[in-house]
Amino acid sequence: MTSWEIKEALSFLTEWNEDEDDTILALCKSSLREVEAMLKADADRSDARISAAAAANAYCKLALKRSFSADKEEITSFKAGDVSITQNTSNNEKFLERAEKLYENALQSLIPLCKDEGFAFENVKIKVML
Secondary structure, X not given: OOHHHHHHHHHOOOOOOHHHHHHHHHHHHHHXXXXXXXXXXXXXXXXXXXXXXXXXXXXXXXXXXXXXXXXXXXXXXEEOOOOEEEXXXXXXXXXXXXXXXXXXXXXXXXXXXXXXXXXXXXXXXOOOOO
């Protein structure tokens, strides 16, 4: 699995300008490293779920970056007759929510390939002394 493959998978989710190519590739490299850090040692690195999760991670990061750089006071409608201005700030929020949901779903499918680094207390008895 390479960052170029992640970039190709990301291209199915969103578009970017040519001048953003280096930034997008760096984002894909970072996302792939993050996903690979979660994997078991014996996980098949060519599994398509890995590239999907890394691309979803990159998409989520890109959405977050774009939401910070977007103009929050974006005018979406203007009427000169009775002077009416409409502003829309929810598009970035919805975009980011969809990106996060996509990443969560990709991580869910990746669970069988991941290390189990969690812990649980089981069969714990509590004795209350008065």
